[in-house]
Ligand SMILES: Nc1ncnc2c1ncn2[C@@H]1O[C@H](COP(=O)(O)OP(=O)(O)OP(=O)(O)O)[C@@H](O)[C@H]1O
């Protein structure tokens with residue numbers, strides 16, 4: 001068991017003594033995805049819900065009060081060429097599919113006890129797997145019961161989600177927050193595919209994407225714009241989930257700003273890489289937000305159940 005995992009477990013047990021019983025994920029590990037670079041295992045550990053600022057309304061309720069300015073039918077369709085290697089949740093089956101399904105279940109459990117639609121994914125430092133987790137989680141949510149998911153690249157400095165989806169990077173969030181583009185202009189959906197056999201062509205139509213755009217040096221100022229909160233509220237009626245990727249919280253404050261408008265925050269810690277102190281510091285930076293828990297990404301822990309009865313290779 002890695003040191004970070006032990007440390008997170010210790011923090012969790014201390015937290016349990018102070019708070020009501022939280023929803024805790026059973027750690028699940030993965031095996032490699034066939035034919036592709038194997039994704040490292042990922043574990044979801046949900047912590048106790050904390051106070052939520054102003055939750056986004058449920059789909060039905062909010063649809064009635066939807067501001068007219070977001071014309072979802074006007075969202076342009078663009079060519080996407082998603083990377084299976086970077087998006088193992090797109091595979092028909094496999095350990096990564098299973099792991100993200102487990103993380104998704106934790107979110108649904110949390111949603112049972114609190115309003116939860118917009119989730120920001122962050123971590124303390126670069127390269128811990130925020131974008132990997134955000135994109136694959138969004139896909140996992142989108143393949144569940146035909147859910148509509150908005151994925152936002154909230155990292156306006158090192159935006160990478162467009163590379164994973166194989167689509168354009170601008171106009172994006174930076175242009176919208178800077179007042180240079182409308183919500184509809186920065187949203188994009190994939191063109192309908194011709195090859196119906198490809199599984200992503202049944203998943204991706206449920207996904208709408210806002211790329212990072214080019215925030216550059218203005219990213220910190222842009223992340224503090226009230227237009228972000230407006231975007232989430234205007235989009236809420238049209239989506240079941242809104243997943244926001246972000247920059248690391250220790251070097252820059254952008255994610256802390258964006259998190260204020262989100263219902264919850266998932267923190268990513270990378271097994272064997274993230275130091276306990278940095279995970280704690282990241283949690284401290286986001287203390288004003290509703291931290292849902294840590295996703296332990298890239299651990300070396302082996303599966304509990306292995307491939308027993310083919311559990312890990314179940315198709316969705
Ligand atoms: N569980 C995993 N399995 C395989 N590869 C992974 C996993 N998690 C992350 N990676 C890879 O590690 C690299 C860094 O991940 P990612 O870009 O998601 O990190 P990040 O926290 O978003 O970084 P940054 O702060 O620079 O935006 C990427 O190449 C990504 O594909």
Ligand SMILES: [Mg+2]
Pocket residue numbers: 130131132155158160245246
């Ligand atoms: Mg990233």
